[in-house]
Amino acid sequence: MAKLLKNREILLVFAIIALVFLIALRFPGFVEPANLARVYNDTSILIILALGQMAVILTRCIDLSMAANLALSGIVAAMINAAFPGVPIPLLILAVVGLGAVLGSINGLLVWKLDIPPIVVTLGTLTIFRGSIFLLSNGAWINAHQMSDAFKALPRASFAGFAVLSWLSVMAIIAVYLLMTRTPIGRAFFAVGGNPHAAVYTGIDVGRTRFLAYCLSGALAGLAGYLWVSRYAVAYVDIAAGFELDIIAACVIGGISIAGGIGSVGGAVLGSLFLGVIKNALPVINISPFAQLAISGTVIIIAVAVNARTESRKGRVILKKAEAV
């Protein structure tokens, strides 16, 4: 039982259930299956993004440019759709994922080839991506009537009772889970973050691994860009502004160590769901949406404090054993 409680994912599941239960005490409608499905659907984009951020954070880097990448990819998707409504949507999605990966690879190359600290690189590309949107669109909005019906319909379409948006996030979770646990590159993400020097001695190219992590986060941001723009049916310079903090918050809450090497797909998903439940519950329990930023900030700080405590305790136990011997 004690071991079970120490498991991060199980703790989070309990926390989420407790949270939902508390809300349900006053608003029973919140726990209706249809509403829970809606909450999950609303969190899908955050989950997709958190999966990419997780890979980057595992390698001891950080990607602050994800939201800007999402916005740039999203607006490009909308502009292509507005100019050439005939382009089939699957092709468009593929193009946008590719564009996101290319934008991510810029971060990756700067980190890999020039050894610039990741935070500086992504702070810089964040503003460059946002500025490029302005240059591309001249600050104009792309509204619902300029997008084709097929473009807007895909995330909303229903399949086996759930929206396609939800299914896409489930597919992303499974794909990233397989990548993390069943492939050499997934192991390399953990190895590079856990101990970069040891990783080099086992034949892993640290820089290349980080580059690939950025490509993954970029590709997922590109996918999220299409989903965001088509779901909300509007594209402008400031879409998803500040969302990079939510993504990092989801990862930190999910127990992904900012020092690298520790984390799991389950953690990223549960961390996102935790934030998603809070976000959807705020209007229900009558708290001003303006409070959301402060709540995210508080949750980040609490989560990182809890992470630091569990991580440091591990070290102490080993020392005590050594003394006993």
Add this chain to the structure above:
Amino acid sequence: MAEQHLSPRLIPDRLQSRSSRMLKSWESLLLVVAILIFALNSFASPYFLDPWNLSDATFNFTEKALIAFAMALVIISGEIDLSVASIIALSSTAMGLAVTMGADTPVLVLVGLGTGLFCGMVNGLLITGLGLPSIVVTIGTMSLFRGLSFIILGDKAYTGYPESFAFFGQGYVWWVFSFELALFAVCAVVFGVLLHKTNFGRTVYAIGNNQTAALFSGVRVGRVKFILFLLTGLMAGIASICLTSRLGSTRPSIALGVELEVVTMVVLGGVSILGGSGTIPGVVLAAFIMGMVTFGFGLLNVPGIVMSIFIGALLISVIALPILWSRARRRMAQ
């Protein structure tokens, strides 16, 4: 200024002369760039050289530079503070709240400084008290502090600051020299002396170069870092007073994204983002350069968001160029 040349990698058989060292330094390169931009601007626009115009141009950088001085110390010690723009917002909101309660200028200044100090204390306690990484903590407090302003203000704005409060952002000390410019000059000297001429400054370098070694040499690492975050909060509070006084109003989105410009200014000034080296004169020159570039762009009617592309590219390239340069030189030497 000699500390940064004591890196363990290069130990020449004799020291370079003081003059040749100064010629090759990052600061002299910045000086050349500053003079070039100044010359370009005065060619590009006939209005640039007007003393009042130049005086207006200084407002582009004075507030950010005030924070950049403290941020330089934080970054030299190997930490970072991304919450400064949010501290400006919270201080400004607190001052606006005080105005609605009928506070006068001296009280407003105290409220602004106090809020800044308090925010710095929160950062410092979380980072040194609990030993958390400063980048995550300040990302967290960045949304917490601005979130608090949003809770207090919502979509409203505070105006109605007293007339005497306008002096800090709009007043002039003598002829074209504004209060902000004078404050900038005083703070430059104070921080320059603090970093380069006192024991405290030396401990900041020591921590940035090797925190463990500094700890074993008797430096109270935690306390020094705590003071640095406190100082950054205080400077953000001062900047908030100047900015609020200059704008005459407070919105929760005030100073959005300023943290990026402050970090860019510090890095452009030659402070290593990995900690351990950098100088205050470098930051002063970087402040002048960034201020004049934005002012020049403004004269050429370039929109603000395009300027932000430039600042982002500048941030990356000032770090990338020295790396590429040293690689190219090594390749030539082989």
